[in-house]
Amino acid sequence: MATSNFYEDRRYCRACKRYVHYLQSPREAHCFLCGGAVRLFSPPDLERFRSSLQRERAARTSPSRGQRASA
Numbered sequence: 001m002a003t004s005n006f007y008e009d010r011r012y013c014r015a016c017k018r019y020v021h022y023l024q025s026p027r028e029a030h031c032f033l034c035g036g037a038v039r040l041f042s043p044p045d046l047e048r049f050r051s052s053l054q055r056e057r058a059a060r061t062s063p064s065r066g067q068r069a070s071a
């Protein structure tokens with residue numbers, strides 16, 4: 001069943017202030033409701049995504065180095 005993809009495939013529209021269905025054009029994606037540009041994440045979700053990436057990166061690089069530096 002490929003229909004479930006339709007519901008997952010949403011992006012954040014700043015004008016509508018919510019996740020919306022969007023129309024993908026070669027250059028950008030546009031809100032299905034207002035036609036504005038859409039983003040992958042809402043601002044708070046983007047922050048969460050970034051900080052989780054940083055935490056992951058830090059966890060990957062720091063363990064051996066961090067111990068030495070603090071001692």
Ligand SMILES: [Zn+2]
Nearest residue numbers: 013016031034
């Ligand atoms: Zn919109």
